[in-house]
Amino acid sequence: MTNIITAKNLNKSFGSFQALKNINLTIQKGQIVGIIGANGAGKTTLLNSILGLSAYDGDLNVLGLDPYSQRDELMKQICFISDVATLPKWIKVSEAIDFVEGVHKSFNREKALAFLAGTTVPLDKKIRQLSKGMIVQVHLALIMSIDAKILVLDEPTLGLDIIYRKKFYHQLLEDFFDEDRTILITTHQVDEIENILSQVIFIREGEIALEANMEAITEDWMMLNPTAQNIAAARALSPASEQTMLGRTSFIFNGKSRAELEKLGDVSRVNLSDLFVILMEGK
């Protein structure tokens, strides 16, 4: 496995506010990495540093390059969608395709056109005339037709309805992802990406609260729905959290053996949104 992103003691401050505090991180090739955190936790700051969009302190190496000083070189191998609103409003779809073909050596025009042919996006219209969903499709068509090593998606589906969101992730997996590529995603809709992720990074107040691959998380974190008479016994095992909903109490445990917990009731995997809440509450 090769490390494609390595950060050592990465720091970033805006005035007196420290947005990133000593981030240490390695991301390997072929992963789909979810970066999860509350608003203002530093997700976008981290991504912007990786993309060379903002200066930082510390060591950061992306594909062997220093992102800030070598952004144009790096962008030959990285694509990103930061927000749906970033395509310029005045550009026509066909012009956007022309532009990307002109600046990207590894852009495949046929692929982009084939992708758009499967949508209702008109090529001769300007971005401002398209719906939000169409704009995302245009952006995605451009990005996926570039033979890039890393794809960074910062809230890519913000403001889209559920049908588009599903389609978006489906196309991402079908048409873009393979073991030579790496995808970094931030989103608030954690549940929707949970099953495509292979690695998660939880960020809290500029620090990494947890970084692990999905298998490790499934092994370490478990949810127990104990039978009524075992609730006290479960509580005695010092769970990370306790929740009561509709008369049922459930516990989330970290680092307990599955066999031990199964004696007390049903054990299931913890979903990321529950884990997110636990980690953000600072346990």
Next chain:
Amino acid sequence: MLASIIKINGYNPFKALMLREYWENRRAIFTTPLVITGISMVLIIISMGLLGRSINIDGHSYTLNEMIANMSAQKAQDISAHINHILMVSTLPIMIGAWFCMVFTALGALYDERKDNSILFWKSMPVSDLQTVLAKLLNVMLVIPFVAIGFTVIFQVFLLIVGSFTTLGTEYSAWDLLWSSTNFPLMVFSEMTYMIIYGLWALPIFAWFMLVSVIAKRTPLLLATIPVALVILFETLFFQSEYLARFIGMRLTGAHIFGTDDGFGLNFTSLGAHTPLDIIQSAAQPEFWFGLAIAAAILYATILLRKRNSL
């Protein structure tokens, strides 16, 4: 041919960046000179053809017929100079329009992309900030004026055609009087040389507009002008000098080029009387290189700031 120029075929970042400027600034580059040329043509047809108004040149009032009679009495060389002068002056509306387009395009160059967030899209492309700033500068300083010059040629040909019509039924030959006296290649070459040299003289000012466009939070025009006006006022009030005002005024009006040191204001009477060599010779003045050095420093700052300001 035009279709192949404005079409992307494969990897060509420079072309793509220049086309991007064209798509974004189609109005400033193409529509504005087109409209001005059209309006000028209509005005000429209405006022001279339909209303039979006389025209004023150098303090004399002529009808077209009088002018032609008057001109044909002159020596061939004088005719040529006269026609050249008329044709050069006739380009002023288009070129002044182009000048405003240059100013406003420069002021919006690095501002609009931040305002509509598209800077994140542009920055996601493998194009350096240096390339982006240079493409925008080239668009402002060369593409806009050169397209405008193209329209001036169309307008000048139109004027000669109008002039030719008035010689119909007279003893004068339109060919001898008008067409053979006009050296179009030289005239276009002079205009282009003028715009290049003008652009280099005025570069510190336009570089300043670019710098403002990269830092302005809103209304770059105000940020570009008000602080400068305050410094000029300060200088006049407390130092009784006007270095900054002269620096800006002379460079924006191109006063250095014709050596008219009287400062502000174009010297209309000398238009057309200068050869490309006269124009280029103005680059021998030390102030020319001084201005370029300042422009380079301002542009360097602009590139650094675009690198830093992602939003």
